[in-house]
Amino acid sequence: MTIDTQAGTVPGAVPVRRPRSKTLAAWLAFVGGPLGLHRFYLHGLGDMLGWLLPIPTALGLYGVERARMYGLDDGWSWVLIPFLGFTIAGCALMAIIYGLMAPERWNAKHNPQLAPDAAPGGTNWFTIGAVVLALLIGATVLMSSIVFSFQRYFEHQIEEGRRISQ
Structure with a gap:
């Protein structure tokens, strides 16, 4: 007996996971990646890396705040700001990886209960948009950092x- 995990549980039931969309995962990695949203979407709230991603993001934001308060000559700000940039660039890279992954490979990894050519692993124009924006913004942020x-x-x-x- 199987049951959807969102609807509730039945003792002895095997939970069925909802299909994970490649397009949504790519957008979450690009937009909410520094907060770990893509990791929580793909692996659930128990994902340790998802909980660790906000730490370098917060350190980088603290560095930006220090630069705003004390100026760019503040030593800690130029040490902390790249944490934010590298985190954003890394999450943009994950969006690119997700977006360019073959549908068969995506479904085998994140939707093993579906057919290899199922729709959640498919690529559409929204997926390509996420890849293009992630490449543009990610490369800019990486080089700037x-x-x-x-x-x-x-x-x-x-x-x-x-x-x-002297």
């Missing part, structure tokens, strides 16, 4: 070199 952190690091090294030489 790398440039910001390296620029601040080298400026710090130059300042330290000046102090030593």
Whole structure:
């Protein structure tokens, strides 16, 4: 006997999981990835990585707040801000991976109870839109984070070199 897990449980019943949509997973990874929403959608609320993703996001947001309060010369801000950027870029990469995954592979991994060519694993224009936006925004955020952190690091090294030489 099987029963939908959303409707309730019957003792001895085998829970049937609702199909996971590749398009929705890609959009959740792109939009809500830094909060772990795509992980919770795909793996449930017990997913540890989903609960850990907000930590670097919060650290990066704290770095942005420190930069706003103390200026860009604040040492902690240029250390913390890239956490946010790399988390956003990593989640954008996951959106791209989800969106480009073959329907057969998607259904085998996330919808094993369905046929390999079932609709939840299919690609449509909304999936392509998520992939394109994730590529655009993710690459921009990644490059900005790398440039910001390296620029601040080298400026710090130059300042330290000046102090030593005086």
